[in-house]
Amino acid sequence: MSAAEEVVTEAPAVEAVPKRAMTLGYGTSLVVLAALILTPLFVKNFIIFQMTMLLIYGLAVLALNILTGGSGQFSLGQSAFYAIGAYTTAILMEHFNVNYALTLPVAGVICFAAGFLFGQPALRLSGVYLALATFALATAMPQLLKLGFFEHWTGGVQGLVVTKPDAPFGLPLSQDMWLYYFTLAITIGIYIASVNLLRSRSGRAFMAIRDNEIAASAMGVDVSLYKTLAFGVSAGITGVAGGLGAIAVQFVAPDGYTITLAISLFLGMVVGGVGWLPGSIVGSAFIIFVPNIAEGISKGLSGAVFGVLLFLVIFLVPHGARQVALIAQQLAAKLKKN
Amino acid sequence: MTTMLNVKDLRAYYGQVQALHGLSFSLNEGSLTTLLGANGAGKTTTLRAICNMVRSTGVIEFQGKPIGSRSTENVVRLGIAHVPQGRGTFTNMTVEENLQLGAITRGDKKNIVADIERMYDHFPVLKQRYTQQAGTLSGGEQQMLAVARALMLRPRLMLLDEPSFGLAPLVVRDLFRIFSKINREDKVTILVVEQNAQLALELADHAYVIETGRIVMSGNAKDVANNEDVRKSYLGY
Amino acid sequence: MELFANQVLAGIATGAIYACMALAVVMIYQAIDHLNFAQGEMAMFSTFMSWQMMQWGVPYWWAFILTVILSFAGGILIERLLFKPLAKAPVLTNVAGFIALFAIVNSVAGLIWDFTIKQYPTPFGSSPFLGSQLISTHQAGMIGVTLLLLAALYFFFQFTRIGLAMRAAASLPESARLVGINTSWMIALGWGMASAIGAIAGMLIAPVVFLEPNMMGGVLIYGFASAVLGGLSSPLGAVIGGFLVGIFENLAGTYIPGVGNELKLPIALALIITVLVVKPAGLFGRPIVKRV
Numbered sequence: 004m005s006a007a008e009e010v011v012t013e014a015p016a017v018e019a020v021p022k023r024a025m026t027l028g029y030g031t032s033l034v035v036l037a038a039l040i041l042t043p044l045f046v047k048n049f050i051i052f053q054m055t056m057l058l059i060y061g062l063a064v065l066a067l068n069i070l071t072g073g074s075g076q077f078s079l080g081q082s083a084f085y086a087i088g089a090y091t092t093a094i095l096m097e098h099f100n101v102n103y104a105l106t107l108p109v110a111g112v113i114c115f116a117a118g119f120l121f122g123q124p125a126l127r128l129s130g131v132y133l134a135l136a137t138f139a140l141a142t143a144m145p146q147l148l149k150l151g152f153f154e155h156w157t158g159g160v161q162g163l164v165v166t167k168p169d170a171p172f173g174l175p176l177s178q179d180m181w182l183y184y185f186t187l188a189i190t191i192g193i194y195i196a197s198v199n200l201l202r203s204r205s206g207r208a209f210m211a212i213r214d215n216e217i218a219a220s221a222m223g224v225d226v227s228l229y230k231t232l233a234f235g236v237s238a239g240i241t242g243v244a245g246g247l248g249a250i251a252v253q254f255v256a257p258d259g260y261t262i263t264l265a266i267s268l269f270l271g272m273v274v275g276g277v278g279w280l281p282g283s284i285v286g287s288a289f290i291i292f293v294p295n296i297a298e299g300i301s302k303g304l305s306g307a308v309f310g311v312l313l314f315l316v317i318f319l320v321p322h323g324a325r326q327v328a329l330i331a332q333q334l335a336a337k338l339k340k341n
Numbered sequence: 342m343t344t345m346l347n348v349k350d351l352r353a354y355y356g357q358v359q360a361l362h363g364l365s366f367s368l369n370e371g372s373l374t375t376l377l378g379a380n381g382a383g384k385t386t387t388l389r390a391i392c393n394m395v396r397s398t399g400v401i402e403f404q405g406k407p408i409g410s411r412s413t414e415n416v417v418r419l420g421i422a423h424v425p426q427g428r429g430t431f432t433n434m435t436v437e438e439n440l441q442l443g444a445i446t447r448g449d450k451k452n453i454v455a456d457i458e459r460m461y462d463h464f465p466v467l468k469q470r471y472t473q474q475a476g477t478l479s480g481g482e483q484q485m486l487a488v489a490r491a492l493m494l495r496p497r498l499m500l501l502d503e504p505s506f507g508l509a510p511l512v513v514r515d516l517f518r519i520f521s522k523i524n525r526e527d528k529v530t531i532l533v534v535e536q537n538a539q540l541a542l543e544l545a546d547h548a549y550v551i552e553t554g555r556i557v558m559s560g561n562a563k564d565v566a567n568n569e570d571v572r573k574s575y576l577g578y
Numbered sequence: 579m580e581l582f583a584n585q586v587l588a589g590i591a592t593g594a595i596y597a598c599m600a601l602a603v604v605m606i607y608q609a610i611d612h613l614n615f616a617q618g619e620m621a622m623f624s625t626f627m628s629w630q631m632m633q634w635g636v637p638y639w640w641a642f643i644l645t646v647i648l649s650f651a652g653g654i655l656i657e658r659l660l661f662k663p664l665a666k667a668p669v670l671t672n673v674a675g676f677i678a679l680f681a682i683v684n685s686v687a688g689l690i691w692d693f694t695i696k697q698y699p700t701p702f703g704s705s706p707f708l709g710s711q712l713i714s715t716h717q718a719g720m721i722g723v724t725l726l727l728l729a730a731l732y733f734f735f736q737f738t739r740i741g742l743a744m745r746a747a748a749s750l751p752e753s754a755r756l757v758g759i760n761t762s763w764m765i766a767l768g769w770g771m772a773s774a775i776g777a778i779a780g781m782l783i784a785p786v787v788f789l790e791p792n793m794m795g796g797v798l799i800y801g802f803a804s805a806v807l808g809g810l811s812s813p814l815g816a817v818i819g820g821f822l823v824g825i826f827e828n829l830a831g832t833y834i835p836g837v838g839n840e841l842k843l844p845i846a847l848a849l850i851i852t853v854l855v856v857k858p859a860g861l862f863g864r865p866i867v868k869r870v
Contacts, residue, residue, distance in 0.1 A: 132854050132858065136851045269674075306681040307682045394755075412755075414758050422756075423756050425753070442759075445742065446757070
């Protein structure tokens, strides 16, 4: 060892979450599912739209959670993949008249490829360096979308308008409600797939890398492959979320996908609990509703109120919603005993 | 003879796991005491508990005053130097900077330079390397540096955690001879945790044997060395 | 060729801004092992404080010194109140805390001083420096102050006991505690110093980018990039990194076709990432060897 080197046993940036603690129990899952299915029947269209966005951002947070909570890599560039997904859907729908449902797998695959490719150079980076690299991606994306070269397809600064689909087979559902259930079905599908992914052999490989990269490679885990794979999967899911987002908002424009979106998704992950997949929806609720609440409390100081609320949350529960769930679980166990 | 350190009913925990189960022992001023035990018996934990680096309950008194609630740095400031396992060398700093760090809490700046010279007398090899990065030293040299750094505090009590670990037998002999010298000449009370029981018992005047977090035997080092169980378990004959 | 030389000179002038900010970034990174996303906003707030003092009639240099002292105290206060309680929380939670701080400082500054752009004075004047149109006396002064700051930091860390203690606390906190260093206060001190350096950077940058609550957004990103490029463990590297980024940004804007103002940042970042892929610890950083 030469003098100019520092030897460290690196503390993992992300604490280890045991596999079993990554999901909800059956009972709780069913209650949450029932609530998600039944609520739209009783609320106004605008709220249904917000719930759709809740699911969509929930998906994007989930994707980041797989990357960070699963494989220990950190990304501030999720907004870029979200944008690619959104534009893929919008361009396919508006320029090629492809059915909206069919655009989503395409968005997913394209983003998977983009993420996988981006994961290659990112392999050599970790910690703040990876954060900076992904940050660069996030800042570059809106600028790239504005380039004159792509303008014919992307609509440049103006963006593209996306048509909202009607319910199929003559179902008596409003557009908003249909889109909500459509999004819900996709979200549940991806959620179940993600849980299974993290429980599989690949998931164990991700977590081994997260907890100790060198030890993982010594055990025969192909670190490069799995790290890039984690990037790809995460980007793919984010892309699907982006596509759904484009349909829900009926509009794509470069300035909708700035670094602010990536930071929001990151906050959603922290508030939901890093590595705890069900927390993604809680985090999503935080990033959708808390800015509105802050605005309601004080217009001029909305940023400050948001910051204070965020501080309150991380002071009270530094491990996010996961911590709340754990405390609730312990309380329930105590009540049962008595 | 007065008591330097008195430990009563010490229990220590790593998270939910209890590592020490009510340990009691005391060190006389000026003594050289060794703490023997197998891997995982709780030797390192005992030293860490004294410096409040692990959650613990019980009474720890230093020169008659309880120190259990003090933070690590405030325990050290009382004159308790701890040479941790793995030596804790500041590898990216020079040898001399490491020594200066040992005296960082001392107010008597004038004497520090003289003390550094004294360390170079104790450990001549450090003098040859004083501008070198500490990370470039060999294992034995780093151990000497760690001991010298601890002495720069002008401690009343020195806690040594497995100083022989990973060193060649000859180097270990040298090192223990120096401990003995420090103990006699500088009047530093020493508590040394060792796996090399034979050597430790040769030099120490008092010994404790610890098993799964409890003291199972204590006494004069010679008596302990002659005990049949100790001979079989730790000395191998 | 003259175009090239001029662009390099202009790059050095902009680079001075980044170098100054990068110093603050390195300072905080040394203390807490993390990039503080709110650092730019803290610097902006300090700059506004000095502006306010000058509005009240305090002379420039007095306002400058007072602001540095207040920022130092403010940095310590923020650490004690907001981040010390988070010391045991996960790293990413701390990052969320930086973002929260960013939102609070930005919004409060906007409320007190509103979002209109304000002129900020320079003590060095703004005439051409040594007859060159590309570099003004202010920019030359800024380079001078940055180098002075660098020398002061070097002296502090190499030749003072407290600097030595801070280095020890940053590199091996547990060993540092074992020699009696109060590592928690070393972190607070790091926050204070970073905040004070940030304030100096802000006051030097304000005459160039004008004073408003969002003035530091872009600058901080370039500051991060410069610090990362130079190696986060080296103040000298950070300053060199700052100048390199400034030069490259200008050259890219001049010689690569189709690079407008908007693409300058992504391209500069892309270059830095390329450098990092080849040299992961930055140009002057100390390589870190990991073990299991």
